[in-house]
Amino acid sequence: MAIPISHRAKAIKPSPTLTVSAIATQMKADGIDVINFGVGEPDFNTPEAIKKRAIAAIEENFTRYTKTSGINELREEIAAKLKRDNNLNCAIEDILVSPGAKASIMFVLMTICDPRDEILIPSPYWVSYSSQVEMVDAHPIFIPTSSRTNFKITAKQLEEIVTSLSNPKALILNSPNNPTGCVYHKKELEEIAAVCLKHDILVISDEIYEKLIYDGEQHISIASISPEVRENTIVINGVSKAYAMTGWRLGYAAGPSNIMQRAARIQSHATSCVNSITQKAAIVALKECEKDVEKMRQTFQKRRDFLIEELNKIPRVFCNKPKGAFYAMPSVSYYLMNFQKKNNNPLTGRSLSVRLSEFLIKNYHVAVVPGSAFGVDDYVRFSYANSMENIREGLKRFAAGLEASLKEKL
Numbered sequence: 001m002a003i004p005i006s007h008r009a010k011a012i013k014p015s016p017t018l019t020v021s022a023i024a025t026q027m028k029a030d031g032i033d034v035i036n037f038g039v040g041e042p043d044f045n046t047p048e049a050i051k052k053r054a055i056a057a058i059e060e061n062f063t064r065y066t067k068t069s070g071i072n073e074l075r076e077e078i079a080a081k082l083k084r085d086n087n088l089n090c091a092i093e094d095i096l097v098s099p100g101a102k103a104s105i106m107f108v109l110m111t112i113c114d115p116r117d118e119i120l121i122p123s124p125y126w127v128s129y130s131s132q133v134e135m136v137d138a139h140p141i142f143i144p145t146s147s148r149t150n151f152k153i154t155a156k157q158l159e160e161i162v163t164s165l166s167n168p169k170a171l172i173l174n175s176p177n178n179p180t181g182c183v184y185h186k187k188e189l190e191e192i193a194a195v196c197l198k199h200d201i202l203v204i205s206d207e208i209y210e211k212l213i214y215d216g217e218q219h220i221s222i223a224s225i226s227p228e229v230r231e232n233t234i235v236i237n238g239v240s241k242a243y244a245m246t247g248w249r250l251g252y253a254a255g256p257s258n259i260m261q262r263a264a265r266i267q268s269h270a271t272s273c274v275n276s277i278t279q280k281a282a283i284v285a286l287k288e289c290e291k292d293v294e295k296m297r298q299t300f301q302k303r304r305d306f307l308i309e310e311l312n313k314i315p316r317v318f319c320n321k322p323k324g325a326f327y328a329m330p331s332v333s334y335y336l337m338n339f340q341k342k343n344n345n346p347l348t349g350r351s352l353s354v355r356l357s358e359f360l361i362k363n364y365h366v367a368v369v370p371g372s373a374f375g376v377d378d379y380v381r382f383s384y385a386n387s388m389e390n391i392r393e394g395l396k397r398f399a400a401g402l403e404a405s406l407k408e409k410l
């Protein structure tokens, strides 16, 4: 009997990052020293106060299901955070706490999308956005950007694309951005928000990297532009990146009541609530851990400065200075072009950036994420959630690998 696989499951492509990370994992297991620039999580430990609160929650037997949307005490803290950091007034009824920001986005998309709706996504983009959009039978519409505009879309571009579509439903905006590190400024957000309001397009604003921002840049939530924009925006955030809590699984969404109430209903049938212990711990993160965040941010900034300077010293590698998050996206197009010229074999379906990344991991034991994972093949992504020592050594290997790739037939 043929195994019945749904059209939805068939549509989800394997992540192009998987081959490289599978090779890296296997090499590590074989005792090979691999420098991994592929990781998407802070390399720091969760701050002590957060861990202590979790242990206390277990000892207090705070271990049962909670309200689907999250305990009131936590949602009150999130509301206070949204007011303090983002100048947003949000009732706790309009906040949904989910098992990670990834789940928050998924439940929001399930709430707002009908089949064939179009969801606008600036490219390069975080890979899960497009897969999640496909999982709700909607269509991702990518808006291309380039290093010339610091990988940011413009309102004009958005207007042009929107007017060419039949069912534009929402824009997913991610600032600070994974993978480019770009940060949108207030004026840019005002212009983008105006286009969205004019065409009735919701904004899903993923602000998960809000606290990791450099060079005096300021994070502005697009929802804070005006009360009308606030009513048109679902803000997504969480504790994973800022508080080094990726494994604890807690994110949240805040937005218009009618959307949030329905998203909570969907979550109630999909996952019930977030782990009760994590909820207690997250209150401490939001309330008491700004000093810990600041320490991590400063360390990230030092690593970023070193990484970008050194990347730009490698012949024909160009890298914009990212203003936020913990990623850098150097262009390696020269090396890819050169390889393409030499290679007479027809392309095998694996993109050039995937093949270059495979060459680097196999021969130089350095793992980077191929740009094609984010919709742009000319680049690779580095995560600087890595020690200075690793960054220094990894850069040496990367430079040597690129140089060697010019002579190799990959």
Ligand SMILES: Cc1ncc(COP(=O)(O)O)c(C=O)c1O
Pocket: 040, 099, 100, 101, 102, 103, 126, 174, 177, 178, 206, 208, 238, 239, 240, 246, 250, 251
């Ligand atoms: C842009 C972006 N949004 C959301 C997430 C998901 O975070 P969480 O761990 O809260 O699910 C990630 C994680 O990599 C991310 O890069």
